[in-house]
Amino acid sequence: MPFASIRSLSEFEEEDEILFSVNSVLYIIDINQTNEGLWCIKLSWTNETDQQLNNLAERLREEIQGSTAWHRLGYFVIQLGEYSTAEEIYAIFLDHISDSNEEAKIYFQLGLIKDKLGQYVQAISFYTKSVEIFQAKKTLHHIDLAVALSSIGTVYRKIVDYSKALFYCEKALDIAENALPTDSPSLATSYNNIGNIYIDLGEYSKALSFYEKALNIFEISLPKNHPTMAKSYNSIGMVYYNLSDYLKSISFYKQAIDICEKSLPPNHPDMVQSFNNLALANINIGKYGEALLYFEKALRIHQQSLTKSHPDLGQTYNNIGLVYCKMNDFLQASVFYKRALEIYKKSLPLNHPYLAQLYENIGRMHKYVNDQETALKYFDKVVTIRRKVLPPNHPDLARSLTNIGNFYWVRKNNIFHRLGIPGPARIPLGEFFHVIQKGARINDVDLIRKYGKVVGRTIEGITGPFEHGLPVLKDEQWKNARSIVSPTFSSAKLKAMYTLMNETSDTYRDRLLEYADKKEIFNINTLTEKYTLDTISSCLFGIETNSLKNENATLIKHLKKFFTIDFTNIFLYMLVISPRLARYLAKKGYSIFPSDTINYVSNIVNHVISQRRQHLERRNDFIQMMIDHEEAVKVEEAMTEQTKAKDPQQQWGTLKKSLNDKEIFAQGLVFLAAGFETTSVLLSFFFYVMATEPIVQEKVYEEIQQELGDDEISYEKVNQLQYLDMVINETLRMYPPFIKLDRVASQDYQLGDYHMPKGSFVTVPIYPIHHDPEYWPEPENFIAERFSPAEKAKRHPMTFLPFDDGPRNCIGMRFALLEAKIAIAKALRVVEFEKCEKTEVPP
Known part of the structure; x- marks a missing residue:
């Protein structure tokens, strides 16, 4: 030397x-x-024999490349974080070249500079120019094209357009996998970019998978102190941070900082990410002093290297404000939050996640100082932003909604305590947590055992497409809809639908015969669900699903979502935490059902309604009956108007209005969800009883043979099977399809020693009532004779509630029972049910 x-x-x-x-x-x-x-x-x-130094130097020579000295100089200056100088170099170079390939590379570098400066629209413009040149030269599988596409994707990620980000990054990865060796660092970068998108979307397992692929390549192809290795460690650390494994995240962050300190200048912008990440992790383990130290290091670098309006500088101010808030220094926290907000409003779109994060922090600060109303305003802003940019099941959105839900819960008085009603301590999500943990049936039984038969609890709320359905409508709206819909399930109308039920029950019987011929073990619940779905879809909507024949897979997939609870849907939790908030969010488009499912099914139903109104088709189903009623009302209105004109002094009553398309759709969905659940559960448990109680099965079979013989199963005959009725009722007692029913007190009411104010939400637990030994001796034993006329007369009618009771009882009860009886009669005529090694039988 x-x-x-x-x-x-x-x-x-x-x-x-x-x-x-x-x-x-x-x-x-x-x-x-x-x-x-x-x-x-x-x-x-x-000296020249220092292998570690030689490896690093060789790697830098490979990376700092280009066809000219100007090109290499520009690249090197970017690496040093001197972006303005690099932009000047490339601008000069651009004026002195004629080669289009070099031009494309310069546009790419200019895009990179704008990207680093936070000027994202200009960055996309330069990157796109680069892509267009590469594509014009037909370098469709060239790595330079892949890098440019990937860079566009990373910018779209920064401006929160995740679908475009994923689109461009996946295109880049496809090129890279075909054009590069499996140990190429550029391929690893493509994996890393896609991992970044998935972590933003809250899909942490997918993110970790891509990050680990990238790290495996980097460890093979790069020196251990290369700056890119630091980025890889940071990425994996972020996954563990979001999974709340803070100690593991700190381990990765410290590895990243160690590399940065060895390989980068002390004020390099890439150091900031490592400092910020390590600081945030320290906040979560209560080490606020260390967190503040790292944030201040990040701030000093940003103030030297970034413009005063760069969003990353705003993010650092936001982070420092968070530390001061945790340290209860709210004055200092508000100073830094204000600085961050000023920067964000200048540099970011109104729906950027950085703004949502800042609003959430400000909201929490106001909550800590008991300014609840201001806190709520900021939490509402957070929900508005995150709902626009995040998928519906993203944990950040769930947290935002929980913040608002907890606010409403805290503000709500504990009515049960005031009324003297015993029950578990009121905590946000407490009751719902127990329901999820134990199951609703066991939780109800435990509550009654512990607190008696009157227990205070809080679960309510239905919104979305069901809000026009009978279970939700009140007062005159309910009376009008009920009076219109009730005739659908009269004996005459059910008899008209019987032909449609016959068709689906024949297919159900044939499928059972196929299993019997093969002596094949099968899941009765799966087959019964298909039969129920086919029957209800045909009789209600006039839609042929043919799920028993494994047709119409897309339609069936959507229909099943109406009666499948998705516990990743955060709106479900809002219904529990705060029904009032849930109703508010429903007006903004939230639902417990996926929007694509609602749109798909409503389009089909609206098409059917349109066809019926134009008299292009006619069927004996629910839709047709609603259309017939609608036309009858129009005729009656016309006749009334004519009569009024002749005798204006005569007093006229108010006609029942018809249902609009939304109301028809809502009633149909209620019947679909309720009818599917009741009948499929009833049939599944009925055949389970047949398999586990062979003597009962033999008695049912003998009655079917005696009453029906080989004759066609008619509507009248199937309703004459008395022993079958008893077995069905005992099945419904032991295995009720709905384990509870809900009511709202329309007026003040005295229930024994307890006063129920008007508006109180009352839950009746069906399962505990059906298994109460006071009314049902040996409740866990199957005894069909409990439902003989003589035994029924001994019991209070409210001890058996499989279909609810009172004016608001299940309007489709007769439909469900008829649907079940037809299937049972046709099945037991031709097959016998036996349990197998997979059948669970209680001891």
């Missing part, structure tokens, strides 16, 4: 100065402060 003594030339004659060559590289061995206050730095030579 060239060096020379310059003591005789130095301005400081007393110092023994040495001049080293500009390409000298030395190791720092130790740094100590002398007694005189000076710093003593011990250095060690490096």
Whole structure:
């Protein structure tokens, strides 16, 4: 290594100065402060045999490449974080080239500079110019095209357009996988970019999978102190941070910082991510002092390297505000939050996640100082933004809604305590947590055992497409809809639908015969669900699903979503935490059902309604009966108007209005969800009883043979099977399709010693009533004779509630029972049910 003594030339004659060559590289061995206050730095030579240094130098030579010295200089200046200087270099270079390939690469570098400066629209413009040139040169599988596409994707991620981000990054990955060796760092970068998108979407397992693929490649192809390795460790650390494994995330963040400190200048912008990440993790383990130290390091670098309006600078202010808030220094916190907000409003779109994060932090600060109303305003802003940019099951959105739900819950008084009604302690999500943990049936039984037969609890609320359905309508709206819909399930109308039920029950019987011929084990519940779905869809909507024949897969998939609870749907939790908030959110488009399912099914039903109104088809189903009623009302209205004109003094009553399309759709969905559940559960457990109680099965079979013989099963005959009725009722007692029913007190009511104010939500637990030994001796044993006329007369009618009771009882009860009886009669005529090794039988 060239060096020379310059003591005789130095301005400081007393110092023994040495001049080293500009390409000298030395190791720092130790740094100590002398007694005189000076710093003593011990250095060690490096030489050509230092393998670690040689590897790093060789890697830098490979990366700092280009066809000209200008090109290489621009790249190197970008790596140093001197973006303005790099932009000047490339602008000069762009004016002096004629080669389109070089032009494309310069546009790419200009896009990279704008990207680093937070000027994302301009970055996309430059990147796109680069892509267009590469595509015009037909370099469709060239790695330069892949890098440009990937860069566009990463910018779209920054502006929260995740669908476009994923589109461009996946296109880039497809090219990279075909054009590069499996250990290429560029391929690893493609994996890393897609991982970044998935972490933003809250899909952490997918993100970790891509990050680990990237890290595996980097570990093979890069020196261990390469700056890219630091980014990879940071990415994996973020996954564990979001999974709340803070100690593991800190381990990865510290590895990243160690690399950055060895390989980058002390004020390099890439250092900031590592400092910020490590600080956030320290906040979550309560080490606020350390967190503030790292944030302040990040702030010093950002203030030197970024413009005053760069969003990353705003993010650092936001982070520092968060630490001060955690330390209860709310004045300082508000100062930094204000600085962050000023930057974000200048540099970011109104729906950017950074703004949502800041609003959430400000809302929490106001909550800590008991300014609940202001906190709620900020939490509402957070929900508005996150609902626009995040998928519906994203954990950040769930947290935002929980913040609002908890606010409403805290504001709500504990009515049960005031009324003297015993029950579990009121905590947000407490009752719902127990329902999820134990199951609703066991939770109800436990509550009654512990607190008696009157228990205070809080679960309510239905919104979305069901809000026009009979279970939700009140007062005159309910009376009008009920009076219109009730005739659908009269004996005459059911008899008209019988032909449609016959068709689906024949197919059900044939499928059972196929299993019997093969002596094949099968899941009765799956087959019964298909039969129920086919029958209800045909009789209600006039839609042929043919699920028993494994047809119409898309339609069936959507229909099943109406009676499948998705516990990842955060709106479900809002219904429990705060029904009032749930109704508010429903007006903004939230639902417990996927929007694509609602749109898909409503389009089909609306098409059917349109066909019927135009008299292009006619069937004996629910839709047709609603259309017939609608036309009858129009005729009656016309006749009434004519009569009024002749005798204006006559008093006229109010006609029942018809249902609009939304109301028809809502009633249909109620019948679909309720009818599917009741009948499929009833049939599944009925045949389970047949398999586990062979004597009962033999008695049912004998009655079918005696009453029906080989004759066609008619509507009248199937309703004459008395023993079958008893077995069905005992099945419904032991295995009720609905384990509870709900009511709202329309007026103040005295229930024994308890006063129920008007508006109280009352839940009747059906399962505990059906298994109460006071009314049902040996409740866990199957005894069909409980439902003989003589035994029924001994019991209070409210002890058996499989279809509810009172004016609001299940309007489709007769439909469900008829549907079940036809299937049972046709099945037991031709097959016998036996249990198999997979059949669970209680001891």
